[in-house]
Amino acid sequence: xxxxxxxxxxxxxxxxxxxxxxxxxxxxxxxxxxxxxxxxxxxxxxxxxxxxxxxxxxxxxxxxxxxxxxxxxxxxxxxxxxxxxxxxxxxxxxxxxxxxxxxxxxxxxxxxxxxxxxxxxxxxxxxxxxxxxxxxxxxxxxxxxxxxxxxxxxxxxxxxxxxxxxxxxxxxxxxxxxxxxxxxxxxxxxxxxxxxxxxxxxxxxxxxxxxxxxxxxxxxxxxxxxxxxxxxxxxxxxxxxxxxxxxxxxxxxxxxxxxxxxxxxxxxxxxxxxxxxxxxxxxxxxxxxxxxxxxxxxxxxxxxxxxxxxxxxxxxxxxxxxxxxxxxxxxxxxxxxxxxxxxxxxxxxxxxxxxxxxxxxxxxxxxxxxxxxxxxxxxxxxxxxxxxxxxxxxxxxxxxx
Amino acid sequence: xxxxxxxxxxxxxxxxxxxxxxxxxxxxxxxxxxxxxxxxxxxxxxxxxxxxxxxxxxxxxxxxxxxxxxxxxxxxxxxxxxxxxxxxxxxxxxxxxxxxxxxxxxxxxxxxxxxxxxxxxxxxxxxxxxxxxxxxxxxxxxxxxxxxxxxxxxxxxxxxxxxxxxxxxxxxxxxxxxxxxxxxxxxxxxxxxxxxxxxxxxxxxxxxxxxxxxxxxxxxxxxxxxxxxxxxxxxxxxxxxxxxxxxxxxxxxxxxxxxxxxxxxxxxxxxxxxxxxxxxxxxxxxxxxxxx
Numbered sequence: 001x002x003x004x005x006x007x008x009x010x011x012x013x014x015x016x017x018x019x020x021x022x023x024x025x026x027x028x029x030x031x032x033x034x035x036x037x038x039x040x041x042x043x044x045x046x047x048x049x050x051x052x053x054x055x056x057x058x059x060x061x062x063x064x065x066x067x068x069x070x071x072x073x074x075x076x077x078x079x080x081x082x083x084x085x086x087x088x089x090x091x092x093x094x095x096x097x098x099x100x101x102x103x104x105x106x107x108x109x110x111x112x113x114x115x116x117x118x119x120x121x122x123x124x125x126x127x128x129x130x131x132x133x134x135x136x137x138x139x140x141x142x143x144x145x146x147x148x149x150x151x152x153x154x155x156x157x158x159x160x161x162x163x164x165x166x167x168x169x170x171x172x173x174x175x176x177x178x179x180x181x182x183x184x185x186x187x188x189x190x191x192x193x194x195x196x197x198x199x200x201x202x203x204x205x206x207x208x209x210x211x212x213x214x215x216x217x218x219x220x221x222x223x224x225x226x227x228x229x230x231x232x233x234x235x236x237x238x239x240x241x242x243x244x245x246x247x248x249x250x251x252x253x254x255x256x257x258x259x260x261x262x263x264x265x266x267x268x269x270x271x272x273x274x275x276x277x278x279x280x281x282x283x284x285x286x287x288x289x290x291x292x293x294x295x296x297x298x299x300x301x302x303x304x305x306x307x308x309x310x311x312x313x314x315x316x317x318x319x320x321x322x323x324x325x326x327x328x329x330x331x332x333x334x335x336x337x338x339x340x341x342x343x344x345x346x347x348x349x350x351x352x353x354x355x356x357x358x359x360x361x362x363x364x365x366x367x368x369x370x371x372x373x374x375x376x377x378x379x380x381x382x383x384x385x386x387x388x389x390x391x392x393x394x395x396x397x398x399x400x401x
Numbered sequence: 402x403x404x405x406x407x408x409x410x411x412x413x414x415x416x417x418x419x420x421x422x423x424x425x426x427x428x429x430x431x432x433x434x435x436x437x438x439x440x441x442x443x444x445x446x447x448x449x450x451x452x453x454x455x456x457x458x459x460x461x462x463x464x465x466x467x468x469x470x471x472x473x474x475x476x477x478x479x480x481x482x483x484x485x486x487x488x489x490x491x492x493x494x495x496x497x498x499x500x501x502x503x504x505x506x507x508x509x510x511x512x513x514x515x516x517x518x519x520x521x522x523x524x525x526x527x528x529x530x531x532x533x534x535x536x537x538x539x540x541x542x543x544x545x546x547x548x549x550x551x552x553x554x555x556x557x558x559x560x561x562x563x564x565x566x567x568x569x570x571x572x573x574x575x576x577x578x579x580x581x582x583x584x585x586x587x588x589x590x591x592x593x594x595x596x597x598x599x600x601x602x603x604x605x606x607x608x609x610x611x612x613x614x615x616x617x618x619x620x621x622x623x624x625x626x627x628x629x630x631x632x633x634x635x636x637x638x639x640x641x642x643x644x645x646x647x648x649x650x651x652x653x654x655x656x657x658x659x660x661x662x663x664x665x666x667x668x669x670x671x672x673x674x675x676x677x678x679x680x681x682x683x684x685x686x687x688x689x690x691x692x693x
Contacts, residue, residue, distance in 0.1 A: 056516060190661065216660040221620040223418050223611045224541075226411040227655040230404055247518040247612040258529040259407070259536050279520050279612050 044080075044087045045343055048107030050118035050128065051142070051332065055095025059273075061120040063325050064142050064332030065090060067313075068117065070320055071336045081343045088336070093119050100124040104131045115353055117335045118142055120328070122192075125160070132157050138354040140338060142331035145196070149378035159357055159378045161334040161368050162327075163292065163386055165193075168269045169200040170383035171290035172241065173208035175266070181239045184266075185214035185232030187225065187252055189244030197243035197268055213237050220248055226255045233261045245270040249287075250279035257283040264288065269386070272327060277394055288399060290386040292327035292368055299398040309367050330367035337366060403534035408656040409649065410532070414541040416648020418610070421548045421603040422625030423632065423640035424555065425596040431559075431635040432568050432592035435484065435495045439503040441622025442510075443597045446472050447604020448613030449510060452519045461522070469601045476597020480590050488586075503618065510615040521608035544606045548641065551599060555637045568592065631671050633684020642682055647671070 049068050052061030072088045080086055089111050093100035100119050107113045108131065115138045119125050122145035129148060132139035133156065141148050141160040149155045176184065186201060188194035194217065205212055214235035216228035229252065232240055240256060240263050242249045249271045256265060265287045267276075272291040277284045293300050297314040300307055313333050317325040325333075338357060341364065347356035361373040361380065369385025388399040425440045450471055454464035483498050490498075524543050529536040559565035570578040571585040578585055604613065611617065628647050632639025647667055654666035674682065 187660075216655070218660065219620070219664070221611075221617060222415075223607065224411055224415050224652075226414075227408050227652045228660045230407045230411075231656055231660075234404060247614070250518075250612060258538055260529070260531070275517050279518055281520070 042084060042348070044085045045348065046111060046113045047086065047088045047336070047339055048091065048104075048111060048113035048116050049088055049336070050091045050093050050100055050103050050107070050116070050124070052095040052120040052124065053090075053092040055093075057095040057121045057124075059326075060142070060328045061092070061095070063317075063323070063329035064118070064120055064335075065092075066321050066323075067317060067325060067329045067332035068336050070316060071333065071340070074316070075340065081340060084343075086340070086343075089113065093124050095121060095124070097124050097127040100127050101131065104128040108132075108135050108137050113137070114348070114350055115140065115339045117332075117339070122148065129155070129158050137350055138357060140335045140357075142328070142335055146379075152376055152378055155378055157354055159338075159373060159380075161338070161366065161371070161379075161381075162331045163269070163369070163381050163383075164379060165197050165268075166200045166204070167381060167383045167386060168290045169197065169204055170208075171386040171388065172266055172268075173204060173210055174383060175288065175290070175388050176210060176239065177208055179239075179264075181264070182209060183211050183213045183236065183238045184241050185216065185235055185237030185239075185263075186212055186241045186243065187216040187218065187228050187232065188242070189248050190217045190219050191244075193245060193268075193270060194243045201241065201243070218244075218248055218252075220244070222248070222251070224255060225252050226259055229256050229259055229261060233259070233263065237263065239264045239266055241266045243268045243270070246273070246275055247279055250276055250284070253280040253283040253287055269327075272389070272396070274396075277391055277396070284391045284394075286391060288388055288390045289396075291389045291396070292330060292385070293387055294325055294327045294330040294367060295389055295396050296398055297325075305365055305370060306367065309365050313367050327368070334366035334368050334371075338364070338371075404656065406533060407535035408652045410535050410537045410541075411656075412649035412652030413545065413645065414537065414610075414648070415651055416645035417541070417544045417548045418603075418607050418621070418644075419624045419628045419647050420641045420644025421544065421551065421606060422600070422621050423628035423644050424548070424551055424637060425599040425603065426626055426629040427635060427637050427640045428555070428596040428599060429592050430629070432572050433484070433495075433589045434492050434572070435499065436492075436626070436634075437593070437596065438496060438499045438622060438626070439479065439506060439618075440596065440600055440625060441618030441620070442503045442506040443472055443476060443600025443618075444604040444607065444621050444625075445510060445613060445615065445618040446475065446506065447601035448521060448608035448611070448617070449514050449519065449604075449615070450601070451605050451608055452514070452521050452613065455522060461524075465605060468605060469598050472601035472604075473594045473598040476600070477590060477594040479597070480593035484589065484593065485586065503622070507615055507618060514615055516615060518612040518614040520612060523609035524606075527609070538610075540606075540609045544610070547602060547606045548644075551602065552637050552641055559637075564591070627668075627671060631674060631681055633681025636681070636683040639681055639683030646682075 051064040053065045072086055075086045091103040093103055116132055117140050120142055122143040125141040125143040125148050139158045144162050146164040146166055148160050149158055188198045214232045214237055218225050242252045249267050253265055267287055267289040269291050272295050293310055297310050300310055342353045342356040347353045358373055358375055361371050364371040369381045371380035373380040389396045390399045422444055429435055429437045447468055450468045451464055479502055523540040525539050527538055527540055529538050567583045567588055570583050571588040575585040628644035629640050632643030650667040650670050651663045654663040
């Protein structure tokens with residue numbers, strides 16, 4: 001046993017030494033990659049995309065993954081970008097932050113990608129944000145949290161395409177103003193999604209002259225929220241705003257109607273899916289939410305500036321896959337299209353792509369909204385990119401103004 | 402006044418859900434001294450099996466019976482494959498085994514039923530009943546009725562039948578029980594099967610209220626376990642009192658103090674009660690003695 005120990009130790013030390021060496025070599029090469037890509041002798045543009053194709057975030061990641069693949073095939077069948085084929089390396093982070101970090105390191109250091117897309121979840125995106133900043137690789141996230149791109153000074157290389165919860169709250173408040181409702185009772189999920197929603201609702205309340213008369217919360221798995229709703233009703237609220245993802249809001253809708261409270265219920269973009277209606281059934285009728293336009297592509301009018309982008313993407317997606325692209329598909333689509341826009345305009349190294357995204361994306365029409373990136377705003381959207389939807393006859397319908 | 406009544410009714414609804422889960426804990430504990438932390442998973446399996454059966458077009462009543470049978474068999478298998486093999490291990494090891502089982506069942510369920518919440522139709526027409534400006538849904542009344550029925554049947558089974566006597570005997574002194582011709586192994590097997598059946602029944606009753614999903618077992622397990630501890634582990638009426646108390650504390654706490662604080666209020670109260678009565682509200686001081 002003792003005889004074996006020494007060779008083993010030696011082997012381990014050699015391995016460690018070699019690993020250290022190769023790491024430093026990699027770093028040098030990575031440093032070169034940015035520059036050499038711009039010299040015009042590239043045979044392909046390499047893009048890395050990390051989306052959560054499996055795990056709890058798979059309903060988000062799958063459409064994003066599909067949309068990215070769809071665009072890669074489309075661009076390459078049309079002869080690439082200015083004659084150079086596009087190569088997208090897709091990686092699945094399995095909805096885990098550790099895996100996302102590993103994949104980000106692999107894509108940047110081994111594959112030497114020009115841009116990093118993803119990931120689907122806020123936690124995973126925040127986990128890889130640091131790597132993108134440190135390695136100076138442009139990154140475009142498909143996750144919701146505002147903190148991914150704020151404060152902008154600490155997010156020089158990071159952009160994102162989905163609307164933030166701030167936009168969703170603004171859109172809800174705009175709707176409330178239109179309806180002449182000024183007193184609301186809020187009931188939020190006690191998780192990160194709900195509390196971040198409440199934070200924004202409180203921050204924006206004065207600006208939109210909204211008074212929050214009752215603030216209630218629940219745990220995601222609670223079986224009954226009647227006590228909280230009775231309290232909101234007793235506080236003379238004119239509407240109930242529920243901020244959470246399934247099943248909470250479905251229970252809230254059901255309890256509200258069972259209690260015989262007929263206040264309007266306004267939800268968040270977290271329930272922009274058919275499952276909410278399946279769960280809440282009749283109680284879902286009349287529930288209003290802010291959402292991206294991909295929830296009902298066929299209801300978007302021809303006058304909408306996004307009409308062409310949305311309908312062509314929707315058609316291409318549904319032709320190829322047997323599922324709906326949903327709003328998440330639109331994030332995946334916009335992410336890759338932004339990069340393609342940069343590459344088409346001659347921004348072909350990491351630094352130039354970042355510069356292009358920050359300075360040249362103005363009134364850029366995507367499927368999620370119309371983007372205006374600047375050095376102060378790396379999300380580039382306004383609340384107008386969201387529309388209001390209402391449940392009517394068991395379906396989400398666009399709410400006309 | 403109307404508010405107080407509403408908070409109470411809501412508390413009773415929530416409390417009955419916890420109580421019905423707690424009864425499963427009590428059944429196994431009183432025979433084997435094992436706390437089965439996979440009890441919440443039995444409840445989940447009950448709800449989700451019913452979902453599959455009803456969406457496959459099986460009539461409601463038949464689906465009800467099949468669900469209970471299927472989950473009971475799973476409970477029996479769990480005892481046969483795990484608990485029996487590890488016989489002789491101390492209760493702590495067995496409890497850890499049940500945690501492993503819970504994680505395993507949850508994993509399988511997430512593959513079989515997916516991760517979305519599902520909807521199960523209520524037992525009867527679910528138009529809310531109005532009592533002096535407060536409302537309660539018929540399904541909630543069903544939960545209360547089933548819970549009371551289960552307590553009553555458990556009482557009959559344990560205190561009035563031979564099987565019950567054998568249960569108590571195996572719990573008090575397995576060796577002496579064996580000398581009297583009782584097989585503690587069979588009793589352990591029976592208690593797991595019975596509590597799986599109770600879990601399934603709980604799942605069936607709760608499913609229309611709660612939108613079951615693969616991960617509902619964890620929360621129900623914790624709340625049910627707390628109810629069982631509060632009432633005094635091993636006491637069926639205690640489990641009911643414990644469950645109802647937790648439900649009422651949550652509901653009144655959310656109603657009159659703050660919904661964000663409701664769990665803190667509830668668990669502070671539980672701690673306080675356990676400090677005064679360490680063995681639970683109806684728990685017996687002597688640990689050596691079994692009985693429901």
